[in-house]
Amino acid sequence: MTQENVISIKDLKLHFTTTKGTVQAVDGVDFDLKPTKAVVVVGESGCGKTSLAKAVLRLLPRNAGQYSGKIWLRDIETMSLSDEEYRKQIRWIKMSMVPQAAMNSLNPVLRVGEQVAEPMLVHAGVDKEAALEQAAKMFQNVGVPVDFLNRYPFELSGGMRQRVAIAMALVTAPELVILDEPTSALDVLTQANIFNLLKEIKNGLETSFILITHDISTSSELADIVAVMYAGQIVEVGESHRFFSKPRHPYSIKLMASVPRLRSRAEPDFIVGRPPSLINPPTGCRFAQRCPSRFEKCVNEPPIYRFGDDWVKCWLYEGKGEIK
């Protein structure tokens, strides 16, 4: 099914069991991604962005409860695979991840070269020499001097460590890489350098990206498609040119208005209130409480209205787009 998409997600759910109740961190997410494209998932903190990344790569914490839905990678339906098969066939072979605060996720007592070679040893089953050779090649691709192979993480600057973490995600040449806040801890110039690198990789190696971030300004450096997440659900998916000039969902509009801009005098505005708790999310539209254009219909869950490849989950578009 859906072989033209790198990844195709249907009704993905990931709930966590806590002492206070079930947290519906990812609650019915659908989206498709075409090859060599980058989708950016944006939203406030606590809306389930990182949980989505973990659900896609099946990196579940111990308190994971319900985990359901369908994920196709090209023509493999990964949700039906056993954990062992998943580890051997999917994780880091077809899909890898650069975790949040990746610069601090390196093992402090292993040389960075070994760490970059490790995915090759574990997942691709090559010998150590070949793996190190591949690691050296990756270092060149991400702009880290090759003689850094024998260094330890503490000997590298933050930007360099981030590049190493990216090298580790790319070393097995996966088709899809998930980047979770790849530059949030870095300086502006370093951040710009990392985004330049990601652009080169996207164009040169034909990799697809899922970029998870709360920073809409920098996300525009990589985005082909923008997916807006709110309270565990995706509320709008849009092609980036259209989205950045004319977002549809009231939450997207508010989110865009809250971005301070350097090159315009427009006054940024904030969104009143806070995202709802994911333990007992409101019924109906989850944004309704904070929405300036709320009306009677919003007490019911809105359907998805399609506009070509873009879609929006909001009652305001009733009769304007096709129901999915």
Place this chain on the structure above:
Amino acid sequence: MTQEELTIKNTTDSSENILVLDDLKVYFVLKKYGFQHAGYVHAVDGVNLHLKRGETIAIVGESGSGKTSLMRTILRLNVPTGGTVTFDGDVVNDLSPVELKAFRQKVGYVQQDPYGAMPPFMNVQTILEEPLKIAGIKDKAERRRRVIQVMDEVKMTPVEDFLTKFPHQLSGGQQQRIVIARAMILDPVLLVADEPVSMLDASVRVEILKLLRNLQATHNLAVIYITHDLATVRYFSEYIYVMYAGQIIEKAPESELIDNTAHPYTHALLAATSDPDPKNVDEMQDVPPGEPPSLVNPPQGCRFHPRCPHMMPGLCDVEVPPEFDLKNDHLVSCWLFREHEIANERS
């Protein structure tokens, strides 16, 4: 002294200036094996700065540029190695402990990480009462009145609901409001805010910045806003100082700096600051490679020269550029502008 020189002296030395930094230097000693002297970290190296009562300035720079060391020295948490900090006519360097206490009551400090800045075992009321107790306000009812007043000002309402809460029960934005309330409770004349919004969500960020701006206007506060984010500076400050490797390399009024950028480093900072624009996907950002230099042995001459696209060998890597006056209150330390006059009196 000629008449002209006299007027210059009068305008710059007038009591309008609440804070004056003169050639401020902060070095930290490096130790080898715990005791052997192994050089200095030149964290702040010759900074001049003037701040008028009720004025908002921003200090912009990357991490490691010395902006936090500069701020800590203004608060007299670090002792300057050279130069002076003058606050309201008093030289802060040689204040006695008693005078220092009085000085700190006139300066508010908003930390970067609100959760880390508050003791986790104290509730909101105790946190806010602490400065009042230290300031010697013994009347319990008076303390409570001031706590409620300041909570109202930072819009933590209904006040009663929050007074008994502990920091971990508050959201990030609320925590930052309490930190701001604590900084404001003694009615300071100067507020130092060190990256006050960098740990917050985008939508909350704007809310906190607006709150700070309101407080600034209603109390006629002088504010030093320290940040790496040029996009938020625009909404906040009248005057911008750009810092690189321990030195101020460019200073100008806000719109002048952004529209008529001079220093190559400031250009790079601006280029690296993205606006949400779909065209960004197709273009590489024009930023210099490399990283800020070590402050133990900073580069000779201009400290930006190893990364600078306009480096002129034999000049930039040998001689430290003086401040050139580009008019409109705009000063830049870069040899590219050597045909301009050298600024003699710092504004």
